Amino acid sequence: MRPWLGLPEGTRRGTRIALAVCLGYVLLAAFARWLAPHPVFDLRSLDLLNASLPPAWEADGQRGFLLGTDEQGRDVLSGVLFGLRLSLLVGVGAVLVAMVLGVAAGLVSGYRGGWLDALLMRAADAQLTFPAILVALLLDGVARTLLPRSVHETLGVPVVIGAIALAQWVPFARAARVGTLVEREKGYVQAAQVMARPGWAIALSHVLPNVMGPILVIATIGLGNAILTEATLSFLGVGIPPTSPSLGTLVRNGSAYLPSGAWWMVVFPGLALAGLVLAVNVAGDGLRDVLDPKQRSTVP
Amino acid sequence: MIAGLLTRLLQGVGVMLVVGLLAFAVSTKLGDPVNNMLGPNATIEEREAMTHELGLDQPFLLQYWRYLGRVLHGRLGVSYRLGIPVEELLAERLPASVELSGVAMLLTLLLGVPLGIYTALHRRSVLSKLVLGASLTGLSLPTFLVGLLLIFFFSVQLRWLPSSGRGQVVAIGPWTTGLLTLSGLRSLLLPSITLALFSLALLLRLVRGELLDVLHSDHIRFARARGLPDRAIHFRHALKNALLPVITVAALQLGNLLAFAVVTETVFQWPGMGLLFLQAVQFADVPVISTYLLLAAVTFVLINLAVDVSYRVLDPRVRSSRAGS
Numbered sequence: 094m095r096p097w098l099g100l101p102e103g104t105r106r107g108t109r110i111a112l113a114v115c116l117g118y119v120l121l122a123a124f125a126r127w128l129a130p131h132p133v134f135d136l137r138s139l140d141l142l143n144a145s146l147p148p149a150w151e152a153d154g155q156r157g158f159l160l161g162t163d164e165q166g167r168d169v170l171s172g173v174l175f176g177l178r179l180s181l182l183v184g185v186g187a188v189l190v191a192m193v194l195g196v197a198a199g200l201v202s203g204y205r206g207g208w209l210d211a212l213l214m215r216a217a218d219a220q221l222t223f224p225a226i227l228v229a230l231l232l233d234g235v236a237r238t239l240l241p242r243s244v245h246e247t248l249g250v251p252v253v254i255g256a257i258a259l260a261q262w263v264p265f266a267r268a269a270r271v272g273t274l275v276e277r278e279k280g281y282v283q284a285a286q287v288m289a290r291p292g293w294a295i296a297l298s299h300v301l302p303n304v305m306g307p308i309l310v311i312a313t314i315g316l317g318n319a320i321l322t323e324a325t326l327s328f329l330g331v332g333i334p335p336t337s338p339s340l341g342t343l344v345r346n347g348s349a350y351l352p353s354g355a356w357w358m359v360v361f362p363g364l365a366l367a368g369l370v371l372a373v374n375v376a377g378d379g380l381r382d383v384l385d386p387k388q389r390s391t392v393p
Numbered sequence: 394m395i396a397g398l399l400t401r402l403l404q405g406v407g408v409m410l411v412v413g414l415l416a417f418a419v420s421t422k423l424g425d426p427v428n429n430m431l432g433p434n435a436t437i438e439e440r441e442a443m444t445h446e447l448g449l450d451q452p453f454l455l456q457y458w459r460y461l462g463r464v465l466h467g468r469l470g471v472s473y474r475l476g477i478p479v480e481e482l483l484a485e486r487l488p489a490s491v492e493l494s495g496v497a498m499l500l501t502l503l504l505g506v507p508l509g510i511y512t513a514l515h516r517r518s519v520l521s522k523l524v525l526g527a528s529l530t531g532l533s534l535p536t537f538l539v540g541l542l543l544i545f546f547f548s549v550q551l552r553w554l555p556s557s558g559r560g561q562v563v564a565i566g567p568w569t570t571g572l573l574t575l576s577g578l579r580s581l582l583l584p585s586i587t588l589a590l591f592s593l594a595l596l597l598r599l600v601r602g603e604l605l606d607v608l609h610s611d612h613i614r615f616a617r618a619r620g621l622p623d624r625a626i627h628f629r630h631a632l633k634n635a636l637l638p639v640i641t642v643a644a645l646q647l648g649n650l651l652a653f654a655v656v657t658e659t660v661f662q663w664p665g666m667g668l669l670f671l672q673a674v675q676f677a678d679v680p681v682i683s684t685y686l687l688l689a690a691v692t693f694v695l696i697n698l699a700v701d702v703s704y705r706v707l708d709p710r711v712r713s714s715r716a717g718s
Contacts, residue, residue, distance in 0.1 A: 219408045223693055224652035234674035234682055235419060321535055328537045329659055331674055341535075348541050348660075352556070356545055363538040371533035 108379025114372035122178040129171035148357050161357040164350055169357055172343055173365050179339040180366065183254055184320035188312050190258035191319075195265025196301070196308060202266065203273025204296045214270070217263045228260035229253075229322050233331050249334040257322050264311050272304030313377035317370045324366050340366040401701050405694040412690035416683035417460045464687065470680030474673065479684050482669060488569050489559055490665030493657065494650045496581060497588035501650075502643060505593045506636075509600025513608070514627060524597070531594030536653050540587040540660035547583060555580050557662035588657040592646040599642055603635040610634075637708055644700045648693050 121128060147153050148161045148169075161169050198217075202210040220228065233256045276282055277300065285295045326332030327341030335342055340362045347358025435443075444450050451459075463469075469479035512521040548556035560580035562569040571577025607613065608631055616626045655667035662668070666685065673681035 215404075215407075218404075219411065223689065224649050227652040227655075227689060230655065230671075230674065231682075231686060234677075237674065237677060317533075324535055325537065325656055328535070329656065329671055331671070341537075344538065344541070348537075351541060351545055352549055354549060359538075359541050359545070363535070363541070367530075367534050367538060370535070371530070374533055375529075 105379050105382070107375055108383070111372045111375035111379065114368070115376050118177065118369050118372065119181065121174060122181045125174040125178045129168070129174045131168035131171045133167045133171045133175060147355075161355075161361075163347065163358050164355075169343075169361050172338065173340065173362050176338050176340040176343050176362060177365060177369070179250075179333060179337060180320055180323060180341070180369070183250060183257070183323045183333070183339065184316055186254045187257035187261065187319040187323070188315050190254060191261040191315065192265050192308065192312050194258060195262035196269045196304075198262065199266040199269025199271075199304075200273055200296045200301065203270040204277060204292060204300065210270075213266065217266055220260075221263055225257075225260040225318065226322055226325060229256045229326060230329070230331065232256035232259055233326060237331065249332075250337075253323060253326060253332050256326075257319050260322070261315055261319065264315070265308060268307045268311055269304050272307065273300050276300045276303050310377075310381045313373070313380050317373040317377060320366075320373065321370050340369075397705070398702065401698060405698055408694055409687075409690050412686060413461060413464070414457060416686040417457050419679060419683050419686070469684045472673070472678055472681050474676045474678040474681070479680050482681070483666070483684070483688075484567060486664060486666050486669050489571075489663060490651075490654055490658070490667060492571060492581065493584055493588060493663060493665060494647070494654055496585040497592070497650050498647055500585060500589040501592045501596055501646065504589075505596035506600055506639070509597040510604060510627075510632070512597070513601040513604035516605075525601075528594035528597050531590050532598075534590070536587060536591060536656045537660050539590050540584070540657060543583045543587060544660070554583055556583075559664060584657050584661045584663055587660065588650055588653060591653065592650060596639065596643060596646065600635065600639055603638055604631060607631045607635045637704075640703055640707065641700050644696055644703070648696050651689075651692060 151161075163169060163172065198213050202213045233252060236252045236256065273296070282295060282299055285299055323332060323339060324341030324344070327339050328345045330345060333339045333342055335346070338346065343362035344359050344366070347355070347362065350358055467480050469483075471478050472482060475482065508524055512524050515521050544556045547554045555576070558580060559571045560576035560578075561574040562571045562577055563573045571581055608627075613626060613631055616630050621630075654665060655671055657663065658665045658667035659671055666688075669681060670685040672678070673685070
């Protein structure tokens with residue numbers, strides 16, 4: 094595989110810009126604590142006199158609140174920075190969990206074959222019948238009914254990560270399975286089998302590294318979807334608990350005040366989200382063209 | 394061909410049975426129906442009598458069998474939240490969702506296919522570039538944000554269109570329709586655009602990509618060499634081949650539209666199935682959740698089956714090579 098962080102020659106300009114934007118988002122999220130002008134989670138810092146202020150450049154805006162405030166006087170800019178952190182965390186976490194689950198299933202399926210392979214792949218087929226967002230919504234709904242309310246409040250973030258991950262494992266499993274089927278027949282794997290290494294050791298230390306290329310591509314493309322799914326769940330009020338708002342939760346909260354004309358509570362978190370997803374999608378598409386030219390673009 | 398379809402049909406039935414089992418497990422394993430019905434002060438004898446009466450002392454698989462029987466007879470339980478039988482709720486909510494998704498699908502097809510063809514045939518025109526840029530944005534904008542922005546501009550600022558509800562509906566037998574009144578149509582406009590935007594952008598890009606691929610293939614080059622006019626090449630030879638994969642994706646997009654209807658219906662407070670389901674999730678209204686699960690399974694299995702059939706009918710290559718399998 095070519096060095097992909099060093100960005101090889103053929104990388105398009107759009108991809109480079111998108112990667113830079115992604116990096117910028119990551120930095121903003123990582124340093125949110127220091128970059129945010131107001132400690133929005135500190136209830137003592139809130140002042141209802143500052144409630145529902147428009148952005149600073151509007152007639153009634155204040156300079157301390159660049160993007161305005163929400164109905165409780167929380168700074169929108171600070172909220173967006175902290176929300177961005179949570180959205181990225183859940184998106185990356187969900188993709189990682191989906192990747193581990195899917196690759197494990199794909200390796201087992203491809204290396205062992207037999208009834209387990211048939212079972213796993215039929216399950217994958219069956220799940221693909223349903224759109225991912227619906228699967229995540231259903232899983233979240235089931236978790237919500239199973240867990241008592243207090244447990245669900247504290248476990249909100251892991252539950253959402255798990256729901257999104259279980260909705261997205263199939264592409265990883267399929268790619269890993271196909272790769273394993275090809276690698277299994279090659280000389281180095283057969284040599285290892287002759288040396289009587291156990292099957293799991295061969296699968297992990299020999300096959301896995303050689304099937305990772307397409308998997309990484311699927312991961313970058315899945316990231317945009319995962320972030321969007323989290324935002325959608327949170328917007329619907331079934332995702333991240335409102336005590337620690339993600340970008341989707343911020344839009345949900347703000348949407349109640351849209352009819353009274355307070356557009357900034359919705360527009361800024363929404364644009365931050367759309368920009369992030371656009372950058373991740375363009376970067377993922379570009380990386381795919383560079384890393385794996387055989388796969389066709391999902392965004393033709 | 395018949396054998397292949399039968400396998401597909403059997404697989405579909407398998408999926409439905411598994412989903413049905415899930416729905417049943419959710420509906421029985423959550424909460425204690427005996428406790429719910431008798432309250433905490435009942436004696437042990439009363440509990441046992443009730444358990445027996447409800448059939449809860451029977452083996453799990455037998456209970457599942459009976460549950461399937463009830464579902465097939467259209468008895469889906471009573472909503473915890475509203476206290477109305479779920480089948481009545483469905484009859485009330487289904488028309489709203491079907492109209493919304495249907496109109497969105499129509500918009501997707503009627504705009505997506507022509508725009509895709511146009512952008513493929515006129516690659517360098519300014520309009521093509523504008524359309525493509527807009528479609529990339531459309532793919533990245535979350536559905537709920539699109540809906541909220543449309544509400545803000547057209548309902549709050551300009552006051553042209555209503556922001557929520559179905560408007561005035563006309564009842565035709567058990568079906569209520571908003572398509573026959575002006576206020577119903579005005580109410581439908583923003584939600585259907587919101588719902589259609591993503592699939593429209595996807596379909597447009599797909600049609601363009603496929604058509605560009607086909608235009609580079611050998612049979613098109615030969616057609617050009619024969620001196621056929623552009624029109625005939627584009628519409629008689631290229632389009633036919635390009636539209637094959639498009640049919641599959643369009644059908645799968647119908648499934649996506651039904652899923653994202655949950656979001657759109659929430660934004661616009663559209664009284665359909667999606668909104669009902671979401672409220673059920675928030676209130677842990679188990680009979681409604683498991684019914685929605687079943688209904689989604691039926692719909693998606695049917696969509697996939699239809700895609701499969703259409704493929705076999707339309708593409709002679711699939712018909713001959715996969716007929717035996």
